[in-house]
Amino acid sequence: MERPHNFSAGPCILPLEVFEKASQSVIDLDGSGLSILEISHRSAAFVEIIEKARALALEQLNLNNKGYKALFMQGGASMQFLMTAYNLLEKKAGYLDTGTWSANAIKEAKNFGNVEVVASSKDKNYNYIPKQYEVPTDLDYLHCTSNNTIFGTQMKSFPETVKMPLVCDMSSDIFSREIDYSQFDLIYAGAQKNMGPAGATLVVVKEDILGKVTRDIPSMMNYELFIKRESMFNTPPVFSVYVSMLTMEWLARNGGVSAIEKKNQKKSESIYSEIDRNPLFKGFTEKEDRSMMNATFTLKDEKLAPRFDELWQSANINGLNGHRSIGGYRASMYNALSIESVETLVDVMKHFEKTI
Ligand SMILES: *Cc1c(COP(=O)(O)O)cnc(C)c1O
Numbered sequence: 001m002e003r004p005h006n007f008s009a010g011p012c013i014l015p016l017e018v019f020e021k022a023s024q025s026v027i028d029l030d031g032s033g034l035s036i037l038e039i040s041h042r043s044a045a046f047v048e049i050i051e052k053a054r055a056l057a058l059e060q061l062n063l064n065n066k067g068y069k070a071l072f073m074q075g076g077a078s079m080q081f082l083m084t085a086y087n088l089l090e091k092k093a094g095y096l097d098t099g100t101w102s103a104n105a106i107k108e109a110k111n112f113g114n115v116e117v118v119a120s121s122k123d124k125n126y127n128y129i130p131k132q133y134e135v136p137t138d139l140d141y142l143h144c145t146s147n148n149t150i151f152g153t154q155m156k157s158f159p160e161t162v163k164m165p166l167v168c169d170m171s172s173d174i175f176s177r178e179i180d181y182s183q184f185d186l187i188y189a190g191a192q193k194n195m196g197p198a199g200a201t202l203v204v205v206k207e208d209i210l211g212k213v214t215r216d217i218p219s220m221m222n223y224e225l226f227i228k229r230e231s232m233f234n235t236p237p238v239f240s241v242y243v244s245m246l247t248m249e250w251l252a253r254n255g256g257v258s259a260i261e262k263k264n265q266k267k268s269e270s271i272y273s274e275i276d277r278n279p280l281f282k283g284f285t286e287k288e289d290r291s292m293m294n295a296t297f298t299l300k301d302e303k304l305a306p307r308f309d310e311l312w313q314s315a316n317i318n319g320l321n322g323h324r325s326i327g328g329y330r331a332s333m334y335n336a337l338s339i340e341s342v343e344t345l346v347d348v349m350k351h352f353e354k355t356i
Helices: 016-027 044-060 076-088 100-109 223-228 238-253 256-277 302-314 339-355
Strands: 068-073 092-097 114-120 142-145 166-169 186-190 201-206 281-283 294-299 329-332
Touching (some): 016 238, 044 201, 068 238, 076 166, 076 186, 076 223, 092 100, 100 114, 100 166, 201 223, 238 256, 256 281, 256 294, 294 302, 302 339
Parallel strands (some): 092 114, 092 142, 142 166, 166 186
Antiparallel strands (some): 281 294, 294 329
16 A cells, blocks of 8 residues: 555654565564573663764754753653753743743643743734844743644744753754754653654753752753763663664665754645635645644635645545644654655645635
8 A cells, every 4th residue: 555645743744665665674684693682781782873873863853062962751742841941940040931841841740830921813713933032131031832733833043042051942943953952941742743643852952951860860850960961861762762773764865954954944835825826725824834734724715624634634645633722734754655645635735726
């Protein structure tokens, strides 16, 4: 059977060659006769895998030798909502409220201190990125979300925070575009959107921001301890780390972040130009804030939905439904999605217009 065009928002498409290699390794990891699922996480084979994964992450973000450590943790990005605050929030932190995930991060941080919402786009159901705002100077850190997976907006530039650490949830656009990653002091990302299967969370942290809060931090919540134990305080999510490593190797083989950004640009230009051209559809977000990863759009006439749904489903397209909180459609175009898949969707939209 031909593989569907998978626009799922996460967990999502990964490169087919990664699926193939990973499935082989479930039976026999690199000729060892053992499955990746049955070896010790302290074995030489796995230590090599996690070291490679950590090194590749720093390399792809261009953060080698800049004071950063890459860690693999569990609990998803949602665990990082509280871990960042646990480790960094002493008195007051600032948050940009740009979507559901930001709002969740704010809620968790409030368990640990004062939270100031520095700017919010909630007034318009998060369909834009706030721009004119001032960042107070007395914050322990500023937290932002680079790509708002549900609403389809993406930050194109980031606030300058010379005096405080900048923390960023990059779950849905890490490794997708070239930006200066060294402007951030802590980056986290659940693996399941551009990096690998669910289960692992990548944390990239600048070591010198840690150790400044006075509270006691439980071991499993403590970045410093995870750094000291080389990301192996307890059993890491072995398979998820392994497949993340394979995906990062695939990325490196294919020209890295700069090459994938060009492909991602092509894909997003293709879908957005059709959304703008086709009289049956309208985009959900402000144009200048459109996400290269998640394109959100709706039908101008909702009554046409059953007919459009039938059409894209019969074109072997999967996962196009919008998040339940905004409805409509969302085309998630993560790194591994091909340009052909996006062209197929655009063709379906064009064809749909002719049938109306
Ligand atoms: C999916 C997502 C999350 C939640 O990730 P979990 O790993 O399920 O906790 C958080 N932030 C963003 C931006 C996301 O896209």
